[in-house]
Amino acid sequence: MDKIRIRGGRPLQGEIEISGAKNASLPLMAAGLLTDERLVLTRVPVLADTQTMALLLEQHGIAVERPANDGHTLSLGGPITNTEAPYDIVSRMRASILVLGPLLARTREARVSLPGGCEIGARPVDLHLKGLEQMGATILLEGGYVNAKAPNGLQGATIVFPLPSVGATENLLMAATLANGRTVLANAAREPEIINLCDCLVAMGAQITGIGTDRLTIDGVASLHGATCAVIADRIETGTYACAAGITGGTLHLRGGRLDHLGALVSTLAEVGVEITATDTGITVQRRNGLHGVDAMTSPYPGFPTDMQAQYMVLMSVAEGASMITETIFENRFMHVPELNRMGARINVHGASAIVRGTPWLSGAPVMATDLRASVSLILAGLVARGETIVNDVHHLDRGFETVERKLAACGADIERMT
């Protein structure tokens, strides 16, 4: 298994190109199931998760081609020949559940393995299933699989989510584009990735209003057609490198990064002492004097993103003063804390909150990551630690960050991958 070795203490200076967003690419790829015509997606990051989604689409019968040399353009097309999403693929990547809505809308039946829990929490999919039932589907859970049928097609419905779920919003949105009549999704999630999906569906012929709000109205159409859509820049990768600049006391230009997609992160980082400004080609991040401890609580977009919580905790670990970080989205997302404490951080967890007491420096150590964002937080810690840090077993990292070690090394970090 690959490892990453970092020798800390160098301020980062330079430019990093932000990749297309993993969490936008996965639903956009699933949207390829909504038409037999070609859906061309550009700026798809080359990651383990996008490769898993390509594999899943292929076994549904979709041809996945990569016409450009860089591998970042995917051309999807062809009829669905198999409506089953098997356990061995779904267990690798939970976002596989996103094929359920499109398969059911297109073929009126689907058999999709239930994803089960994961490292960061139980992560049920009840809202996906209840929404499809409200749209007239019959759902039977059997042998670890969701067996869904809608012999007369899905029917438009008004669905009020008890909480804004990103995945359930995406699944039901895609299903509703081909349903009979009008569907309203209220208290829907409104992450930039959902806007990206809506824009792409509209380019494919879907009728959607309320895009960017928490109330989406979808008027079903008989069929969708091919289109070309670009994946938005990854806001979590952007935020992660912004933290890297802050932690190391450097200045980074993040090409393609979008200030308007960072939500509450911008004002929180400004209070900490990390300034983010928009430029013509992206954003510039710069540390101003010292770092100050500032509390943060995760919440749905545009609140502070749960996918930035671990990285922010490293920033707080080396800031002056104490801060409280509260995780409200997932119940087990502090698995990075014991590893950060092994590197000299002073963090205590009490239920859903972590108290972080800043310390002037961390110390390098061999560490192990348990999930994607935790892995990259350990890399950030390594950048500011004295001595050598070895981040073991980086397969989680490869699910969501494109060439992280090359991007950081190009800005002066002493970092290398050991295979």
Ligand code: EPZ
């Ligand atoms: C998406 O997961 C992201 N994944 C996650 O990114 C991200 O952390 C999360 O949204 C929150 O922003 C992708 O986009 C592929 P949710 P998703 O449904 O859709 C509860 C990463 O590191 N819930 O918005 O699974 C759920 O348990 C990953 O890239 C239900 O109770 O998240 C959670 O507490 C990790 N029932 C809350 O809602 C449901 O049916 C929000 O989850 C669905 C969700």
